Amino acid sequence: MNRCSKIGKVSGLLAVMITGLVIFSTPDKDNSNSFKVDAQLNTQIDKTSDRDTFEYFLSDLVDNDTDTIMHRFERYNQQLDSSERLETALLGKYMRYKAALATLRDNNLNVDFQDLHQQMLLLQRAFFTVDEQYHLFSEENLLRELALLKKDIKESAQSSEEFQQRWEFELNKLPPVLRNSFRNASLLAALNETNILDTQSQFIAREALVGSEAAERLMILDQQRTDFDLHVHSYLITRDVILNNASFDDIEKEQAITDLRKSLFDNSLWRRIEALERIHDR
Template identity: 30%
Template sequence: MQKHKLWLWFGLITVAVMGIIYWLIPHSPPSPGHAQAPTARTSATSPLAVSSPNSSATLPFLSPSQQDTEINCQLQLDSGNRLMVNEQTRNCFEYFITQYGEKSLEQIRQDFQRYIAQTHQEPALGQILDLWKRYLDYRERLGELQPPQLDPDSPQYYRSIFTSMKNLRQQFFSAYEIEGLFGVEDVYHDYTLERLSVMDNKQLSEAEKAQKLKALFEQLPEDWQANLEQLNKLEDLRALTAEIKARGGSSTELRQMRLNLVGPEATQRLEQLDVERSHWKTRVIQYLNERDQILSAGLNDAAKQQAVAELRQQYFNNPQEQLRLDTFESVHDQGGKLPFAE
């Protein structure tokens, strides 16, 4: 039982460690030529379920938490009724594996075998069950891998994890199966590891890092770029801007980094945003200083409130700005750090 727990927990830990990687992966259908065997000509999608999710035919295969879902098992077959291994194959396997905890591992094995026997015929049936057995064995061995003795914050730590995983896969799957099961995920893993290496490179300036990050991003497929552009660039901008400010870098360095990463138009918008933020910060600080003077003056409470209200209106006559100001007043009065955007 302990061994079975280990293989599941290692998978969960890996997902937790690389969660930011996996959920970013575009899950669009694979292109026609992706991960197909040389003999594959056309594909057919196997039945998602033999009937509705709540029917007696599918209920035995669902865990209690899955009762309101359809069985996610969109296996693709070629014209000869042979399995085409791709990301959907792995999704099908993982759908059943996630039942662990609500069902025993042995029950999961049996349920999958019965489900596939109901929905597929030979030769696909034998191929699916053979691959399923090897996939479970792989997941169990995955739980026996030891984390590297490296700094968990370093790119080398994550690279070592994925090198171990890739080496383990070769013990259970053919090159075609590895590409089909893990190819889409590995493209993004490799990209992310390269990004981490660039960000960790102490020999590069922030502007050079921005240039390399942009080049890496442009090597991704176009549909991936569409999904990842905003999130990646925002994160890179945040990290590189923080690096420049932490070492007291110049506005020229900041501008060059932005130009390299997001181009001239976006840089111009960011610079305008800098001006607006600086103006806001100046007004807030001036207002709070004058407000402090009023509150410490020898006036009665009514006079203080009237003076503060007039001061507020003088600096911030926009209702939305006055709402924002409430937060700054509260933090200031409690002695906290003012929440200015950097």
């Protein structure tokens, strides 16, 4: 088969895909892309707290080793004002802690939640100073303690009214910020539980939790996520067809895939798509 014929086949394949898919575009408004991993290009670096920033950089640990993550973090840290810079050594501690925590959870799949909570506290003490523990984990630890307290109250209360009264009494002891954090965490857990429901039941459950307007916004977000997943799935299938076409050499395959990606996705999404390709190819 001559080169013109091959190019014609590729063009025909692209035409079929383009008629079946629309361009999915999400603008990238963050100018600090050099600090980000591929799948983060359309997201903002989380600066809510030091720990949130650490988690942001660790979110692609599956695809990048710890040295790469540390290098990206250091580049990000250097562009901050001196008063805003984070401790690089603390990120190193946090990465080691996360690795140990993953092992702890894998080895304690059937352990009681109270025991797991105590083991996590011991692990924190092994890696961090008292000040670092408070800085990184105080809210998380308190939320776990409240979850355990809530469980105890639920088990001992004689009625739902008694449970609600005792539970509200405990919540009202908290500072407003922590009280809202726990209620938000409980709300998020309740929203996640609606994912197993059918569309109508899910909307009704969400409406009861957050109101009609928010429930409608959640449905729109769900549909956007589903649409994007379908686009990527179709793209990866066609990409596999190109890769498995023995009549194309490596250069022709690469060009065909580039043309396909360019035709279906805005260029702000390309690095994200490339990251999904690597996950698909494992």
